[in-house]
Amino acid sequence: MAKLRDIAAVCKSKNAGPFELTIDAVFADKDMFEKVKATGVICPQLFVDLYGVKEEDILFTVYDAGLAFKATLPRLVSAGDLGDTDVYGAQQHAPLLEVDVPI
């Protein structure tokens, strides 16, 4: 078992336009990426659980060429709108860091 924070090379979030947030976990080598992929832990349901969004609102991609997983979700409010806490969406990745991956 390993925390994602200890095995990922990159774990980040950013706006994908003002109405969406995109979260990436990238791995440094193919072995680790394939191991993580085989566990099935990083999947749309994970983002349902971590971010409280509906599965149908998640665009999820396993990006083999980049050794990465990508999830795009709706922002709580559009960037800069009333009550927004993160205009760039750059600090919404942290819950992913603590995910246990059974490898």
Added chain:
Amino acid sequence: MAEYRLLSTSGILGYGFPEDSIKRGVAMGVDMIGCDGGSTDPGPHYLGSGKTLNSRLAMKRDLRLMLQAAVAEGVPVTIGSCGGAGGEPHLEVMADLAREIACEDGLSFKMATIHAEQDKAWVKAQLATGKVKPMRNAGTLEADAIDRAERIVGCMGPEPYMAALDAGAQVVLAGRSTDPAPFAACAMRGQVEPAPAWYSGKMLECAAAGAIPKGHDCIHVTIKNNGVICEPPNPDKICTPMSLANQSLHENASPNFFQEPGGLLDTTDCSFDAVSDRAAMVSGMRWTPDDQYTVKIEGAELMGYRAITICGTRDPMLIGQSEDYFDLVREATATKVEAMGIGRDEYQLLFRAYGRDGVMAEREPLAASPSHELGILVEVIADSQEMANTVLSVARVSTLHLDFPGRLCKEGNMAFPFSPSDIECGPAYRFSVYHIVEPKDAMEMFPIEYEDVRN
């Protein structure tokens, strides 16, 4: 198959790049020099206010080096989303800078300015056709929202740039554009096929973001045999297959599908291969033209005037009941400002508690385990700055002094770091239009003006 060489100077014009990088990039051979000038990423303020994202001085520094190099080499300069948001005031600042630099440095060129700001009546006519569609999560566009918008811009594709270049412009300054447009336009005019032309634009629009180590810098692209070869001119940086692949993740909903004006760029089957220890090539991208040309429109509206104050608490009794306490402050503030004639529906009072959920709001999994101190940002948005200031002043006093259950800190609940503590923030905007329209062609929304700059 044509070979075409492009140089992008930085991710956004005005972010800066080493002067040595543009010199080295030009020495690698260039058929164009370009830069993306904008983004929605810094939020709605710039589109709403008409102000530029980067300072005039920062943009002038970058533009000067680009114009000097382009005139010396006899190649075009194309700049998209001028001034950040790409509206009329933003484009005008850039055009002024180009004239100013040309005058100071004795440069001459034919300049095109391509306008992206949209007439509200035109947008309403589009709405009336029933063909306006929201981008994901943006909601339905209402006619009222068009009226309320401070400014609406269209995100142009490469075609207006190509028209300007065909007309002999050497310097093309364009309003809001899809980020790859200034590059894809030049490549397609250079007989490159749409798929690698668009992909090169994707790589070039963020300049050295696809290189490692990260940092604002130039990127050089050579397109040959439908492959897009990226190499940073700065000898301290390299592009690797992985650094390029990962750039596809940046600010995109999907790394595989990119809807652009006029078609879809599909990168699902791309290969990423090293061509040297400093350069890597992407190939295998596909372009599928759309039956109907589409353009994204962006608009921002005023939501009010903002005033804020920042304070913190170290009191465990207060930290343990922070949300209830904010409700007490809201109520006390409402009662006091009502006495001044300001109704509850005339302002919004918001609290952010840093150390609790100030960053992630309702998505914060650890909100129930706050830290030993909380940073509090008190925010008021109201219809006028004076009203925002007034309500904030009352809210600040209430936040400091209001009684709460179990209170021992009878002299004050908050540490305020500054005097004065209240900060006027001016007008606050929100994105109110983020939709897709169907113009009759790629040019309809984007008129071009030409000017001979002679010195």
